[in-house]
Amino acid sequence: MTSRQRASSPGRLPQRVSSGRGRAKAGVVGLVAVALTAPFVGPAQAAGKDPAATGHRATQRAMDAAVRAGTPGVTAHARDARGTWSAASGVGNLRTGEPRGKNDRFRVGSITKTFVATVLLQMEAEGRLSLDDSVEEHLPGLVRGNGNDGRAITVRQLLNHTSGLFDYLADEKYVETYLLGEGYLKHRYDTLPPEKHVGVALAHKPLFEPGAEHRYSNTNYILAGLIVESVGGRTYEEEVRDRIIRPLGLKATSNPGNGIHLPRPSSRGYSKLFQDKPDRIDDITEMNGSQGWGDGDIISSAADLNRFYNALLRGRLLPPKQLKAMKTVARPPGTPDAEYGLGLARYTTSCGTELWGHGGAMVGWLTMAVSTEDGRHQLTFNYNGDWDAPSMAKIMDAEYCRS
Numbered sequence: 001m002t003s004r005q006r007a008s009s010p011g012r013l014p015q016r017v018s019s020g021r022g023r024a025k026a027g028v029v030g031l032v033a034v035a036l037t038a039p040f041v042g043p044a045q046a047a048g049k050d051p052a053a054t055g056h057r058a059t060q061r062a063m064d065a066a067v068r069a070g071t072p073g074v075t076a077h078a079r080d081a082r083g084t085w086s087a088a089s090g091v092g093n094l095r096t097g098e099p100r101g102k103n104d105r106f107r108v109g110s111i112t113k114t115f116v117a118t119v120l121l122q123m124e125a126e127g128r129l130s131l132d133d134s135v136e137e138h139l140p141g142l143v144r145g146n147g148n149d150g151r152a153i154t155v156r157q158l159l160n161h162t163s164g165l166f167d168y169l170a171d172e173k174y175v176e177t178y179l180l181g182e183g184y185l186k187h188r189y190d191t192l193p194p195e196k197h198v199g200v201a202l203a204h205k206p207l208f209e210p211g212a213e214h215r216y217s218n219t220n221y222i223l224a225g226l227i228v229e230s231v232g233g234r235t236y237e238e239e240v241r242d243r244i245i246r247p248l249g250l251k252a253t254s255n256p257g258n259g260i261h262l263p264r265p266s267s268r269g270y271s272k273l274f275q276d277k278p279d280r281i282d283d284i285t286e287m288n289g290s291q292g293w294g295d296g297d298i299i300s301s302a303a304d305l306n307r308f309y310n311a312l313l314r315g316r317l318l319p320p321k322q323l324k325a326m327k328t329v330a331r332p333p334g335t336p337d338a339e340y341g342l343g344l345a346r347y348t349t350s351c352g353t354e355l356w357g358h359g360g361a362m363v364g365w366l367t368m369a370v371s372t373e374d375g376r377h378q379l380t381f382n383y384n385g386d387w388d389a390p391s392m393a394k395i396m397d398a399e400y401c402r403s
Contacts, residue, residue, distance in 0.1 A: 055402070056085045059379070062398035063089040066383065066391045072270055073100030076381035077302035078399060079310070086303065092267025092384060094281070105252050105266045105301050106382045108367050109360030112298040113221045117159050117343025118312060119228050119239050121322040128231050131156040131325065131342075135163075135223060138230045142198065143223070146205045153210045155227060158220040159342040160330035166204035167217035168197045178291060179363060181274045188287045191258045194294065197222045213334030218295040221343075225294025236294055248311050252301035256289025262299060269364025270385045281385070284364040296362060302380040305369040309357055312344075313375035327356065327373075350393075351401035361386060368392050 056078055063074040066089070073090030088100040123129050135143050135150035135158065143150030148165065157163040168174060177183045178192075201219040208215070225236040232239045237255040245253050254263065262269075262285060269285045272278060289297050300308075311317050318326065326342045339346040347355040347370055357370035366389055369380040379399045383392075 055080070055082055056087065056399065058398040058402045059395060060087055060089070062395040063087065063381070066388060066395065069388060069391060070385070071383045071388050071391070072385045073267060074381055074383055075100050075102055075104045075302055076379065077306055078379045079306055080377040094268065094270065100267050100384065101265050103265055103301060103303070104382070105263050105299055106367065106384065107262070107269070107292070107362040107365045108298050108300050108305065109292070109296045109362035109365060111305065111358045111360040111367060111369055112292065112294065112296045114312070114343045114358050115240050115244055115298060116221055116224050116228065116236070116294050117326065118317055119243055120155065120159065120224060121318050121326060121342065122243055123231050125319050125322050129155065129227070131159070135227070138227045139223065143202065145202050148202050148206050155224070156342070157210050158224050160214065160340060161216050161220055162211050162214050162330050162332055163217065163220050164206040164208040164210050164212065164215070165217050165219045166201045166207060167219055168200040168222070169218050171200045171204070174200050184273050184284070184363065185282070188284065189260055191288055191290045193290065194222045194226060197293070208334065211332055213332050214330045214338035214340060221295035222293060228294070244308065244317065248307055250300065250304040250307060252304045254299050255297055256299055258288050258290040260286045260288055267384045271364045272387050287363065292362065296360065302382060305380040306378040309369055309371045310375045310378060313356060313371055313373060347396070349400045350397045353400040355396070355400065361389070366392065368396065370396060
């Protein structure tokens with residue numbers, strides 16, 4: 001996450017620039033920062049419950065503008081004191097021209113991290129672990145080698161990205177094999193266990209001593225998911241389902257396991273996989289869900305994500321102590337302007353409105369879910385194309401900076 005979080009979305013996408021990722025190398029970014037334009041412009045549609053619909057015209061216009069700029073389609077859901085509003089713009093299928101659906105399900109990417117952090121904080125409230133436990137206590141012997149030491153890293157440091165662990169999505173070979181070009185198309189159906197991701201990360205030296213800086217790393221949440229399983233004695237997916245999805249009635253939300261399909265209703269997802277062919281757009285809708293896991297595998301809808309963050313921020317999922325910890329942003333000396341808590345980010349719009357939530361990027365998808373701190377005004381929206389993250393800030397501003 002960037003300082004004073006604008007609309008960049010932590011996730012699983014390659015930064016499409018030749019100088020690229022980490023501090024100097026091409027690869028996957030924690031935030032998608034480079035906008036590319038696709039040629040397609042599609043029709044817009046919107047529907048809502050009056051009177052709320054009349055209060056979101058600027059948001060609809062910003063969504064339409066994103067489509068005119070090249071994003072295939074946008075789906076959104078908002079809720080505030082006037083009610084709920086659902087809208088869509090553009091298309092969900094470039095081949096058929098079918099419009100983007102208002103109730104679409106999509107891959108949420110790193111928004112998964114808020115679910116994982118919530119489960120671990122619930123476990124802390126139950127006395128089953130402490131945020132100050134070392135990773136070694138729960139995953140003995142796993143984080144070792146190349147200067148990496150699980151004995152020196154705490155659960156808290158995983159959740160707020162101050163562990164110093166290398167982001168496995170920054171590994172150049174991993175990127176070329178699983179996230180770009182022919183590599184992605186060849187391996188999109190491969191099952192990848194979380195231990196593989198950990199192994200990729202531990203082949204690299206740590207980026208800094210634990211606690212010295214804040215640096216977004218998807219590896220942290222692979223380990224967090226494994227700790228959920230160690231403490232709970234069952235799968236991470238079962239814990240998320242029984243602690244969050246079922247109690248909140250999130251009927252459009254699921255963990256895909258190693259399934260490759262999106263549940264219906266859903267649109268197609270699109271990506272520009274080839275850096276040397278910026279106008280080429282590939283349909284990447286089908287992919288093995290295990291390639292995300294605890295750092296980014298969940299499938300959901302905009303309405304479900306609003307329900308989740310509403311419940312979270314209004315104290316339905318965590319006691320006050322744990323919710324306060326979740327909203328305590330990491331500000332180590334090396335990165336004093338960080339705005340990331342425990343699986344929850346703080347954003348500020350251009351008009352100064354402070355929001356809490358998370359962004360998510362997955363190959364083919366960009367998502368933003370944000371809310372005022374009291375949970376009363378929420379917006380979640382999703383692009384079914386992954387190349388125009390910068391325009392997401394304009395949609396947030398349109399929703400929260402209207403007069």
